[in-house]
Amino acid sequence: MTTKKPVRSTRLYEIAPKANVEDLKGQAKVIVMALRANQPATMAQIADRAAKKLETEQEPIRVVNHYLGKFKAAKIVREVKKRAA
DSSP states (O other): OOOOOOOGGGOEEEEOTTOOOTTOOHHHHHHHHHHHHTSSBOHHHHHHHHTTTOOOSSOHHHHHHHHHHHHHHTTSEEEESSOOO
C-alpha cells in the first residue's frame, strides 16, 4: 500500500524556534532571509522571494528544494501542518 505525499507546493515551512541561522552564508542565507520575511511559506513562495538574489543558473525552485532538504535534516526549518489564522 502506498501513501500519497502532499504536493510540494502546498507544504508550509518555517524557521525552527531554536535554529541558529546567524552563521549561514551565501545562498543558504538568502533562502533563510526569504523564509524569515514570510513565515510560514511554501517552497514556491520562498523561491519567488529569493529568485533575484540567488546566484545560480538553475531554477530557483530547485535551489530552494535542495537547501530546504538540508535545513530540515539539520533542524533549521520545519514543516508546518497548516497556516495560522
